[in-house]
Amino acid sequence: MLANLLFGPTEIDIVLGKSAPPLLNMANDALFADIDGTLASIADDPSDVQLDEAGRELLKALGARAGGAVALLTGRTLEDADRITGSSVAAIGALHGLQMRSARGVGISTAPTESVRAAADVFATHIGDGRLAARLEDKGASVALHYRHAPEAGASIDAFATEVARAHELRVQKGKMVIEILPPGRNKGDALRTFMRGAPFAGRTPVMVGDDLTDESAFAAANALGGFSVLVGPPRQTAAGYVLDDEDAVRAWLTRALDAAQ
Ligand SMILES: [Mg+2]
Structure with a gap:
């Protein structure tokens, strides 16, 4: 060397x-x-x-x-x-x-990807009309769905988040009473x-x-x-x-x- x-x-x-x-x-x-x-x-x-x-x-x-x-x-x-x-x-x-x-x-x-924005809109709509019991945290580059206040809804929130993430080619990261949806890229x-x-x-x-x-x-x-x-x-x-x-x-x-x- x-x-x-x-x-x-x-x-x-x-x-x-x-x-x-x-x-x-x-x-x-x-x-x-x-x-x-x-x-x-x-x-x-x-x-x-x-x-x-x-x-x-x-x-x-x-x-x-x-x-x-x-x-x-x-x-x-x-x-x-x-x-x-x-x-x-x-x-x-x-x-x-x-x-x-x-x-x-x-x-x-x-820069937030279009697909993260689109997913955030879907979650906000579903929370707004009472179909999703999660609390939305919009971090710009990712969105998190919290359900510490409603643990019994965890499984259905998880399933919905996974479905939305798949539809928008995003990835899902699970935490304690939270599911985060992030860009793969x-x-x-x-x-x-x-x-x-x-x-x-x-x-x-x-x-x-x-x-x-x-x-x-x-x-x-x-x-x-x-x-x-x-x-x-x-x-x-x-x-x-x-x-x-x-x-x-x-x-x-x-x-x-x-x-x-x-
Ligand atoms: Mg290294």
């Missing part, structure tokens, strides 16, 4: 077709990174995953250098991402982009594109780093917007143009970018 950084691609990298990424340019690039297996090591129990203090400080310093243009893209919830990273990054695309927070720390509403690529449309990301070059299959959509989005992407881990079929071996290599690469920017 060191040889790559100092002398460019080695013979092995050329055979595999992927080499270590160029240095991040903190003045012009926007950094997007997955958390698990990219910034933080994977643990047997996902709730044990933690980014150490040095990692947290590195993310804060990168954000400061890049004018805040650092974002995490994760399948985890916002709350979980904050726990792992010690709230060292403001901009987060959580739940694969369904739950987004801007670099200024405010929620970004992801959002992915990390959508989240990256959403961030790139606004400050402080707009005008910068997106660079995406990740190890998961779910990172591929964000690799493709970064590439399409004129940036580049980095796969962390063993070589595989990927849209990423570059590779880094593991979380340690990611940290070394990010640290070098920071040092170069001093």
Whole structure:
């Protein structure tokens, strides 16, 4: 890896077709990174995953250098991402982009799909005329039907929600005394594109780093917007143009970018 950084691609990298990424340019690039297996090591129990203090400080310093243009893209919830990273990054695309927070720390509403609106209308009508005993919570990007006040209606609400979701090609997520109806679609690529449309990301070059299959959509989005992407881990079929071996290599690469920017 060191040889790559100092002398460019080695013979092995050329055979595999992927080499270590160029240095991040903190003045012009926007950094997007997955958390698990990219910034933080994977643990047997996902709730044990933690980014150490040095990692947290590195993310804060990168954000400061890049004018805040650092974002995490994760399948985890916002709350979980904050726990792992010690709230060292403001901009987060959580739940694969369904739950987004801007670099200024405010929620970004992801455009509600037509089908979520249509489903919300059906539920509102049925609740309005007394056919559905649920309470509707419209979250914009999703709708929730609560029935804590009427547990006996749970089964029929569940059946109706499932039927409406199927008709509108939405997905259903069941919770305690609540059924949520969400769009099936959002992915990390959508989240990256959403961030790139606004400050402080707009005008910068997106660079995406990740190890998961779910990172591929964000690799493709970064590439399409004129940036580049980095796969962390063993070589595989990927849209990423570059590779880094593991979380340690990611940290070394990010640290070098920071040092170069001093
Ligand atoms: Mg990962």
